[in-house]
Amino acid sequence: MPLLSTFLLAFSMSCDAFAAALCKGAAIRRPSLKDALRIGLIFGVIEAITPMIGWLIGRSLAVYVEQWDHWIAFALLLLLGLHMIHEGLSKDEEDEDCSTPQSLPRLMLTGLSTSIDAMAVGAGLAFAGVNIITTALAIGTATFVMATTGVMLGGVLGKMVGKRAEIIGGLVLIGIGTTIMLEHTGYLG
Known part of the structure; x- marks a missing residue:
């Protein structure tokens, strides 16, 4: 997969984590860098693992x-x-309650829920013959950066930006x- 496609895929896969991180940041109100890095790391690691699981399923x-x-x-x-x-256009009533506690199990569950799509993408990429390690690392890194940024921006911007990001x-996914x-x-080509 070309570098630009990998970058765009990583960005698009991190958008839902960014939206969730905005919500978490809004709940914390004044998140510290430590809070943001913790949430970003949890989301990024989970988002890097799930496409590899999907890829293994797809390869089989x-x-x-x-x-x-x-x-x-x-x-x-x-x-x-x-x-x-559709999620980006849907009403806020369906969104996760931003006031929920930021415990590790809750953050992991949120991270997993935002990465199910990455598992399906991994399965699809198995048929496209891409290097899943590079792609998964790109997705995980983009998610770490986007989620960390999202937490820090959450208190200021809230969920408004999250919908547009989705x-x-x-x-981008449709384009890829x-x-x-x-x-x-x-x-093509």
């Missing part, structure tokens, strides 16, 4: 769906992108999925 199925792999990658990324856009992330499909069908 690859021999059965080899001729359709690019379509599967496209469909997964399209559906995830549409889901992120929409942008969804659009479309690129994979077009490259494998011969319409």
Whole structure:
């Protein structure tokens, strides 16, 4: 996968963690750098692990769906992108309660809930033949940076920016999925 695509994928995968981190930062009100780094690290590690799990699942199925792999990658990324856009456009009533405690189990659960899409992306990437270690590290690093930044900005910006970040992330996923499909069908490059 080209470097730009890896960067864009990492960015889009970190958008939902950024939105959740904004919420956590708003709940803390005046987060310290230590709070932000802790939350960023938890989110980043989980977000780096889940695409590798998805990739392993996808690789185990690859021999059965080899001729359709690019379509599967496209469909997964399209559906995830549409889901992120829908979440970004949905009403705040469905959002996580920002006033919940910031305990380690709660943060891990939040991190896992924002990284389920990364597991599905990992499964789709297994069909695209990418280096999952590099991609997972990029996703984890981007998530660490975005979540840490999100916590620090949370008290100031709140959830307003989080919704827009999810929409942008969804659009990027759809673009990457479309690129994979077009490259494998011969319409690109």
